[in-house]
Amino acid sequence: SCTIVRLGPGAWASIAWSGLVLDEAQAVKNPRTVLHRALEGIRSDWSVAVTGTPVENSVGDLWSILRLVTPGLLPGWKVFTTTFRKPIESGSDPQALEHLHRLTAPFVLRRTKEQVAPDLPDKTESIVEVELGEEHRRLYDQYLTRERSRLLGLLDDLDANRMDVLASLTRLRQLALDPALVDPRHDSVGSAKIELLADQLDQILPSGHQVLVFSQFTRFLGRIRDALSRRGIEVAYLDGATRDREGVIESFRSGARPVFLISLKAGGTGLTLTEADYVYVMDPWWNPAAEAQAVDRAHRIGQTHKVNVYRLVAEDTIEQKVVELQEHKKDLVEAVVDGG
DSSP states (O other): OHHHHHHOHHHHHTSEEEEEEEETGGGGOOTTSHHHHHHHTOEEEEEEEEOSOSOSSOHHHHHHHHHHHSTTSSOOHHHHIIIIIHHHHHTSOHHHHHHHHHHHGGGOOOOOHHHHOTTOOOEEEEEEEEOOOHHHHHHHHHHHHHHHHHHHHHGGGTTTTHHHHHHHHHHHHHHHHOGGGTOGGGGGGOOHHHHHHHHHHHHHGGGTOOEEEEESOHHHHHHHHHHHHHTTOOEEEEOTTOSOHHHHHHHHHTTSSOEEEEEHHHHSSSOOOTTOOEEEEOSOOSOHHHHHHHHTTTSSTTOOSOEEEEEEEETTSHHHHHHHHHHHHHHHHHHHHHOO
């Protein structure tokens, strides 16, 4: 329905609605989008936003959602940024955090998964540090030196060079996974993460376990699929280009294909895969909330087994910096939503 609203905002704005419910409200966290502006134009007696991630990347996410459901509660964007967002995210003004929490707490009802499903089996999460092979390490360090030199020249004007900076960081993240993602000529170098995953699957699949494997990079998922196929492991595969989505999902649920390779964007929400009791997150994402939602495809109501989650992080690479950023964002969410 959000797509329909975005395509014809005028028609929806002309109707007086009794109420507005925004499910998966994190999808409207960007106030500059056509969808957000269209939803602002809808007249309704009451509005409710439902989301598991009211703050994904910035305190500004919460502002965008509350702008739709409690208009007027918070000041305009520029004042909000100066008064709340920047002081809170930098940690320079604890009183700004307390003030924001006092304003928003009466309008935010939080129900944790533990409260909703107290009998849910345990979830064990582990970070697995993966050592790069000798040639892989040499290539990573070579690219790191080159990209670092390039980035230092771009940071003088970050706003103008934002996309180039992101491209450089993405190259380093891909290189930490598999050098062939950056240059096909490095195909023979291999990936320590793929080898580790394949070895672990050889141990757990004979016991009847089912496994979810997540990555943001579809080309990396493709290389994982090829490597597992060479070992005779049957896999289901889902990304944004998958046509027979239901058929793929059923092949996993039935147990015919015990390993499900899923792109984070295509399978991070809207799926219930409680048949799985092992989850591998192959690469850390800037957004810890998106990772958590992906993991919860398995750890949700209906799960009867303990869920084991492994986050693979390449040693001495940009991935360790991403994990540090994730921890900072988790603390931010706890502080803003819970007043911690």
